[in-house]
Amino acid sequence: MTRWARLPIKGRLTAAFAASMAVVIGGLSVFVYLRTGTDLLNTIEAGLSSRAELLASDLQHRGPALANVKPTLIESDEVFAQIAGASGRIVQSSSIISRQRLLSATAVRAVSRAGKAEYADRRLIGIDNQARVLAVPVTAARGRFVVMVGASLQDREDALVALAATLAIAGTIAICLISLGAWLAVAGALRPVESMRRQAAAISAWDPGRRLSACPGKDELALLGGTLNQMLDRIEDSVDRERRLVDRAATNCERLSRSSASSRTWPCRDPRRLPSCRRRWEACRRRTST
Numbered sequence: 001m002t003r004w005a006r007l008p009i010k011g012r013l014t015a016a017f018a019a020s021m022a023v024v025i026g027g028l029s030v031f032v033y034l035r036t037g038t039d040l041l042n043t044i045e046a047g048l049s050s051r052a053e054l055l056a057s058d059l060q061h062r063g064p065a066l067a068n069v070k071p072t073l074i075e076s077d078e079v080f081a082q083i084a085g086a087s088g089r090i091v092q093s094s095s096i097i098s099r100q101r102l103l104s105a106t107a108v109r110a111v112s113r114a115g116k117a118e119y120a121d122r123r124l125i126g127i128d129n130q131a132r133v134l135a136v137p138v139t140a141a142r143g144r145f146v147v148m149v150g151a152s153l154q155d156r157e158d159a160l161v162a163l164a165a166t167l168a169i170a171g172t173i174a175i176c177l178i179s180l181g182a183w184l185a186v187a188g189a190l191r192p193v194e195s196m197r198r199q200a201a202a203i204s205a206w207d208p209g210r211r212l213s214a215c216p217g218k219d220e221l222a223l224l225g226g227t228l229n230q231m232l233d234r235i236e237d238s239v240d241r242e243r244r245l246v247d248r249a250a251t252n253c254e255r256l257s258r259s260s261a262s263s264r265t266w267p268c269r270d271p272r273r274l275p276s277c278r279r280r281w282e283a284c285r286r287r288t289s290t
Contacts, residue, residue, distance in 0.1 A: 010186040018179040025174060029167040036163055040156040041132070045119065047079075048134040051149045052117070055081055056138040063142060078152050080127075086112040086144040096126055102133045102148040111135045111146050121153075128154035192221045200228065209236075 007015070080094035080102075088105025102122060103111070111118055117136045124131050133150040199212045211229045 010183060010190055013186045014179055014183045017182040018175060021178050022171075022175050025171045029171055033160065033164060033167065037156070037160055040159060041153075044132055044151050044153070044156060045134070048132065048149050048151055049117075051079065051081065052134050052136045052147050055083070055147050055149060056136060059083060059138055059145060059147060060140045063140070078155070079149070080131075080151075081147070081149045084108045084146045084148065086146070091145070097124060097150075100125060102131075102150050103135055103146075108135065108146045108148075112137050112144055122150070124150075127152050129157050192225075196221075196225055196228070203232070 080097050082090055082094065082097065082102050083092040084090050086109065088108040090101065103120060107120070115137050117134060120133045120135070122131050122133055130153045131150045132153055133148055136147045138145045138147050196212050203210050211232060212225050
């Protein structure tokens, strides 16, 4: 017998229910985590796109030398920008990344030739975590340029870590509460079974007419109780029939004994039936002795 089979039924049902709920809650937590990460990244990309549009408009109207690459309302280590020419040379840059490039010269020239915006992830000195970079080609009066804006992904990472911790704690508490509720529900559902077990254990040969109390309703437990009562009825009828047969046999044996004692002779007078009578006599003596 395995350890699983040794557990009570309510323990096995509760464990199975808790395991299934853990899988469901775990799947939902993973879905929420991934979906939130995607939404946060989309929000960052939308902010980069808006920042790139403003910087491109400023570049077209004021030129690369006067374009404002400094952030206004956001900290400088969270949002930064660079303007590069079509050859890849940096024209304007935020102070925090003035000694490094958001994209290599080769990548800048590729964006300029392709004529479409591209996203990239970079590791930059002085920037927490990875940086999400958007490169947008811009055509101005002084030629073609590539506007590059970037944002740190540290806030997104912090939000995901906090979300993961919240989901783990909330999921654990939910599984514990659900398991407790399942235990109580299963225990309540099996309480009539325990009652029937006690009643069945109390039934003895000295109280043959006793039966299990009927469970209300027409569920499986009520059907089980009715079936057990019918089985007890059949057993009692069988015992009654056997008892009547034994009583009749005992009465016949007593009559045979009295007849034998009064006549002082063997009750079977026919010599041919002597072995059969002897067997019947011995059987009667054994029955009356018991």
